[in-house]
Amino acid sequence: xxxxxxxxxxxxxxxxxxxxxxxxxxxxxxxxxxxxxxxxxxxxxxxxxxxxxxxxxxxxxxxxxxxxxxxxxxxxxxxxxxxxxxxxxxxxxxxxxxxxxxxxxxxxxxxxxxxxxxxxxxxxxxxxxxxxxxxxxxxxxxxxxxxxxxxxxxxxxxxxxxxxxxxxxxxxxxxxxxxxxxxxxxxxxxxxxxxxxxxxxxxxxxxxxxxxxxxxxxxxxxxxxxxxxxxxxxxxxxxxxxxxxxxxxxxxxxxxxxxxxxxxxxxxxxxxxxxxxxxxxxxxxxxx
Ligand SMILES: Nc1ncnc2c1ncn2[C@@H]1O[C@H](COP(=O)(O)OP(=O)(O)O)[C@@H](O)[C@H]1O
Ligand SMILES: [Mg+2]
Numbered sequence: 001x002x003x004x005x006x007x008x009x010x011x012x013x014x015x016x017x018x019x020x021x022x023x024x025x026x027x028x029x030x031x032x033x034x035x036x037x038x039x040x041x042x043x044x045x046x047x048x049x050x051x052x053x054x055x056x057x058x059x060x061x062x063x064x065x066x067x068x069x070x071x072x073x074x075x076x077x078x079x080x081x082x083x084x085x086x087x088x089x090x091x092x093x094x095x096x097x098x099x100x101x102x103x104x105x106x107x108x109x110x111x112x113x114x115x116x117x118x119x120x121x122x123x124x125x126x127x128x129x130x131x132x133x134x135x136x137x138x139x140x141x142x143x144x145x146x147x148x149x150x151x152x153x154x155x156x157x158x159x160x161x162x163x164x165x166x167x168x169x170x171x172x173x174x175x176x177x178x179x180x181x182x183x184x185x186x187x188x189x190x191x192x193x194x195x196x197x198x199x200x201x202x203x204x205x206x207x208x209x210x211x212x213x214x215x216x217x218x219x220x221x222x223x224x225x226x227x228x229x230x231x232x233x234x235x236x237x238x239x240x241x242x243x244x245x246x247x248x249x250x251x252x253x254x255x256x257x258x259x260x261x262x263x264x265x266x267x268x269x270x271x272x273x274x275x276x277x278x279x280x281x282x283x284x285x286x287x288x
Contacts, residue, residue: 027097027140028168035069038150038169039204039281042195043178044188046156049209049245050178051079052255054153056274057176057281059084059260062108065287066148069101071138072112073165074155075131076124081114085258091115096141109147111138128160135164148287156188158195166199174202176242176281180210181229189230193237204281205240206230213247214269243277245270 005026017025032038041054051074058070072080081087081102089102091111101111113124113134126134144150152169154162166172175196179189189206196203208230213222224247234241248270254261262271 024096024136024140028136031139031142031144032169032171035144035147035150037148037285038152038172039174039176040073040152040154040162040165040169040172040201041176041178042154042158042162042192043156044158044191045180045185046077048156048178048180048185049207050156051083051153052251052261053176053178053207053209053245053274053277054151055080055083055255056260056262057278058108058110058149058151059104060262060275060278061149061151061282062105063263065107066285067107067146068109069144069147069150070108070110071150071152072110072114073135073138073152073161075113075126075134075161077155078112078114079255080110080153081112082120083255083258084110084260086110087114087120087258089115096137097143099142101142101144109144111142128164131160132164132168135161136168139168148285158191162195163199166201172201174204176204177206177239178209179206179230179233181208181223181226183229185225186229186233189233190237193239203239205242206234206237207242207277208244210247211244240280242280243273245273245277 041050043050054070058068062068070080072078081089084104086102091099101109102115103109114120152165177189177192179185193203210225212227213224215222231241246269248268250265251261251270254264262274265271
């Protein structure tokens with residue numbers, strides 16, 4: 001510990017913070033200071049495509065030459081490991097600050113509760129403080145290294161996990177809200193926007209997923225969950241609309257088989273839409 005850290009340490013000890021907590025807070029600060037841009041992916045509802053968007057965003061950024069960390073903060077239902085073909089991945093034990101996330105290729109690292117469970121079918125039955133504790137450890141004890149992006153995937157809703165992430169990552173650039181086009185999902189999307197306002201996290205924009213479907217037999221457009229609702233809601237809520245991703249059955253197969261869709265089907269309309277959304281999120285940023 002250098003002198004500044006020592007002073008800080010003593011100060012907080014006097015203030016009642018226990019030394020272990022204090023060191024953990026320092027490690028989180030150190031880890032986060034080495035990551036340039038941080039986003040979280042949220043939704044009001046489950047099954048709308050958050051993990052799909054998070055995994056494809058992370059994979060596409062890594063393919064473009066950025067260094068990326070994907071933090072799966074869905075403690076009860078971690079799916080990133082499966083969607084990246086690493087369901088069998090396990091974390092090697094180590095000392096705080098020295099444990100490594102799982103590497104998926106040279107520029108993408110992922111960390112998920114799935115890597116800590118003995119059996120993928122095991123249920124995690126934890127209350128808020130325990131979940132906050134594990135998210136803290138994910139941010140403090142693991143060596144994320146220098147990264148261009150951190151993408152945080154979250155469970156649906158406005159509960160403990162997004163709240164913990166927002167508290168622990170104070171310089172979050174913003175939330176990417178995923179919704180499907182029908183009214184019931186949009187109502188939850190609106191709650192998400194209200195949530196971000198209450199916890200003072202910016203909104204990057206809204207993605208309308210599962211928006212329309214092109215029949216592979218006749219080419220006719222079928223609106224399974226309708227379309228356009230997300231865009232209208234974004235306008236009404238005064239937040240940026242990032243784009244529409246159509247339904248594509250190959251996306252389900254890609255997810256189940258553990259290959260990011262943007263890599264496997266770059267020509268698909270849904271992949272084009274995803275890339276366009278990513279371009280809006282990243283802006284003019286270029287890998288160095
Ligand atoms: N645009 C899409 N077209 C077809 N299937 C999709 C699309 N987006 C997501 N899916 C599928 O829907 C299911 C739920 O997606 P997921 O990303 O797990 O949602 P969430 O993380 O919001 O619960 C997955 O099987 C995924 O492959
Ligand atoms: Mg998910």
